[in-house]
Amino acid sequence: MTARLALYLNALDTIHMNLGIAGAGLLGRLLTYTLTQQGHHVSVFDPASSPTARGAAGWTAAGMLSPTSELESADMNVFELGVRSLERWTQIVPQLKLPMSLSHAGSLLLAHRHDVGAAQRIIQLLARKAPADYQPEAISLQQLAHYEPDVQGPSHAWLLPREGHLNTVQGMQALYASATGADWHWDEPVTEIAAHTLVTRQRRYTFDWVFDVRGLGQKRATGGEHANEVSCQNVRGVRGEIFWLHAPGVTLNRPVRLLHPRHRVYLVPRVDDIIVVGATEIESEDRSPVSLRSTVELLAAAHSVIPALAEARVVHNETNLRPALIDNLPRIEHEEGLTRINGLFRHGWMISPALVDDALAHVFSST
Ligand SMILES: Cc1cc2nc3c(=O)[nH]c(=O)nc-3n(C[C@H](O)[C@H](O)[C@H](O)COP(=O)(O)OP(=O)(O)OC[C@H]3O[C@@H](n4cnc5c(N)ncnc54)[C@H](O)[C@@H]3O)c2cc1C
Incomplete structure (x- = not known):
């Protein structure tokens, strides 16, 4: 202290x-x-x-x-704030008067066969920056099927066991x-x-x-x-678009991120069979509704990771701005x-x- x-x-x-x-x-x-x-x-x-x-x-x-x-x-200060905050959420959430789900089930990074080159570069970067006990662990497709049975399509996967997610x-x-x-x-x-x-x-x-x-x-x-x-006070907005899919019967236990050369796509499980798919990161302060291009790219990528999402219902989408400094x-x-x-x-x-x-x-x- x-x-x-x-x-x-x-x-x-x-x-x-x-x-x-x-x-x-x-x-x-x-x-x-x-x-x-x-x-x-x-x-x-x-x-x-x-x-x-x-x-x-x-x-x-x-x-x-x-x-x-x-x-x-991000830099090591953000990493360190993130590690401390994970611990703090564990203390805060049980004290709250309403339920707030918090999971420490880790997260997965995924890559399709033709994108492995770009994905490896990111894994190497994370491995170089992260301390020993926060390293990405390469896992086999058999292990992936054990962790996330409905993830089918990616040829490479890495587990980050010390990550989490919460319901915002x-x-x-x-x-x-x-x-x-x-x-x-x-x-x-x-x-x-x-x-x-x-x-x-x-x-x-x-x-x-x-x-x-x-x-x-x-x-x-x-x-x-x-x-x-x-x-x-020198802040700008960075546009982000997300989707909520209602997908009863589809299993997702932890956030998964697809390492794609053109866009980052992640899927995050929520209560009531909702899967959040996000997010674009666009240098714009435009808060107008989600574009067709973002819809096509995000949802096609989500479907390529979990084919069982084909029959999911798009129940909500949202645009907002992340407050960012230079x-x-x-x-x-x-x-x-x-x-x-x-x-x-x-x-x-x-x-x-x-x-x-x-x-x-x-x-x-x-x-
Ligand atoms: C699509 C998307 C996905 C994201 N995913 C993640 C994620 O997975 N993990 C994560 O950690 N973060 C994520 N974030 C980032 C996170 O949401 C932001 O970093 C965070 O909300 C910033 O918090 P804040 O309190 O600074 O701003 P905000 O949450 O935006 O709150 C600012 C508040 O100030 C109020 N305000 C504005 N003007 C005035 C005024 N004149 N007087 C009084 N009040 C005012 C606004 O109404 C608002 O209520 C995501 C953001 C987006 C957009």
Whole structure:
């Protein structure tokens, strides 16, 4: 335990603060849950019309907790946050007032015969970056059939036994329902933020400390002169499209990712026979509905991994924007009375518990 974290834990028993949070997405809800658990008074503001209105990227996420797989594009800090967060979710989920499914069944990377060259390059990259006990393990087709009997078609498979996944829709609801005593201000966007202060259309609020976790809502109105700056306010949206398939009778026990030279496709099991298929990653802030091209590519790839999905029903699709900074890495910024967190990009659920712990450790050691 770091000295800062120890100080923070000691301080928890004594300080009860009045805190303001801008944003009730993934980070906003996790912060609110954590802080109310510690006895603080928390007020949260969001433009969404209700706790179940689904504007935040947190709702759309597939819920993979995959620190090794993400090393293809992330750094060791993200990996380490991911490993710590997996442990933290294990502690948080049983305390929540509503069910939130969390699995530690690992994940699988798959490749078709003609794509093995490209897949091997990624496996080598992961093997080079990941510590010894997080290495991808090549498994035989017989072993693959044992783990995932309905996966048929890929010729190569690798197991990542220390990865997991969770149900993000349940998670958003459960974190909200478990943040006892918080004041939620729906339909009240924050228009201005300064140390100790949140301003909305209705009024100006003063707090002991404020947190800016508005995701894309943190973007500066005038960005021109800051275009190259790595800062929470220099955020962009990266479009992602996903599908929900209703597939009764199809078995999928853990997330599987197809290593394809042109697009990454994953399938993630959910309750009630739902399989989430995702996700595109497009440099665009267009929130319009899913395109035909993405539909064809994602669903054809999903079918090539699990042929039994042919008769699955497409029950839902969704587009959302991942909040990303120019280096695609997460960032915490502190000044006295104000903390900003942003840039969770495609890793929000995977890293947020550790990120929140780190941010709060700093805040409580400086108050
Ligand atoms: C298709 C897709 C798949 C994904 N899959 C995964 C995955 O498998 N694993 C994973 O770990 N991550 C995944 N993610 C990423 C994850 O969803 C994000 O990293 C995470 O949601 C970011 O959390 P956040 O709280 O910063 O932003 P959000 O969850 O977007 O929340 C931001 C909140 O701020 C609010 N807000 C905006 N403007 C204002 C304002 N002016 N005042 C007050 N509030 C405001 C918004 O309404 C929103 O509620 C995925 C994302 C997408 C789009």
